[in-house]
Amino acid sequence: MSPFLIIVVAICVLKNSVAVRIDVDTSQARDLENLGKQIKSTLERWYPYLSDQLYSSTYEDVQVIPLYFDPSYEGVAYAKGRRIVGAVDYYRKNSKDIGSMIHEMVHVIQQYRGAPVWLGEGIADYYRYYHYEDRRLTKPTKDNKHTDGYGTTAFFLNWVDQNKQKIGGRSMIYWLNKDAREGKYTDNIWPKLLGQTVQQVWQEMMQKA
Numbered sequence: 001m002s003p004f005l006i007i008v009v010a011i012c013v014l015k016n017s018v019a020v021r022i023d024v025d026t027s028q029a030r031d032l033e034n035l036g037k038q039i040k041s042t043l044e045r046w047y048p049y050l051s052d053q054l055y056s057s058t059y060e061d062v063q064v065i066p067l068y069f070d071p072s073y074e075g076v077a078y079a080k081g082r083r084i085v086g087a088v089d090y091y092r093k094n095s096k097d098i099g100s101m102i103h104e105m106v107h108v109i110q111q112y113r114g115a116p117v118w119l120g121e122g123i124a125d126y127y128r129y130y131h132y133e134d135r136r137l138t139k140p141t142k143d144n145k146h147t148d149g150y151g152t153t154a155f156f157l158n159w160v161d162q163n164k165q166k167i168g169g170r171s172m173i174y175w176l177n178k179d180a181r182e183g184k185y186t187d188n189i190w191p192k193l194l195g196q197t198v199q200q201v202w203q204e205m206m207q208k209a
């Protein structure tokens, strides 16, 4: 390899070196140590891809994400700031559910300010199901709404991504994420970028999907 090529390669590697360290704390549940290691390597492997997918100019890179397994928490998992907490009881019974941790890591990456909950939860589940798990969710029913969040909104966002025109070469999800992170999200972004209200896009999805 010529010295010139070596320099180019070195610069490329540096530019893409967005690594994160997941600090897993299983001190309150020693039996989750192996699962903790598995989650650590999965999240560390997926962070560069997800932070790149969810990149926008105000994104602040994350170096370390503490992940604590809490024996007194009775839900599944949550993210607060840059920290993730998993329920010991849940992960003892659902040791295969690493996708739920991908969902939480998306929350850490989102850094949204004042965005509606359905949007944050929908985007987190979109990356969990359509990118990490490569799973196709079932179509929402007529009782659902785009504001239901989670899998319902994830299905909707995936349909939008697959069926609506790109704006400035980018998916609608990019623009939603950008505005949410910048504290600027309002429903006006839908007519502004797609020429339809969010309700109209939802109705179209319900007819055509």
Ligand SMILES: [Zn+2]
Pocket: 103, 104, 107, 120, 121, 124
């Ligand atoms: Zn969530």
